[in-house]
Amino acid sequence: MLDLFTVIWGDKMVDLFLEMTLPSLLQPGNLPAAKPWLGTYTFYSTPGATPRLQAHPIYSQLTAIMPVEW
Numbered sequence: 001m002l003d004l005f006t007v008i009w010g011d012k013m014v015d016l017f018l019e020m021t022l023p024s025l026l027q028p029g030n031l032p033a034a035k036p037w038l039g040t041y042t043f044y045s046t047p048g049a050t051p052r053l054q055a056h057p058i059y060s061q062l063t064a065i066m067p068v069e070w
Helices: 010-026 031-037 047-057 059-065
Strands: 004-009 036-044
Touching: 004 010, 010 036, 010 047, 010 059, 031 036, 031 059, 047 059
Parallel strands: 004 036
Antiparallel strands: none
């Protein structure tokens, strides 16, 4: 299994992750294609970043592909 993690702190990093990194990871040839080999995606973040990430509409696409931990 492949376990992934991301460290996110600060508003700018949250914005960059939501606008660039997560959409790239969710492209059909990336995480969706690797679904059979995926384990857990773990986020290490500041308390303020967590609710912003979880409230974003694209976050549900990630949780549909693999379990997410905080």
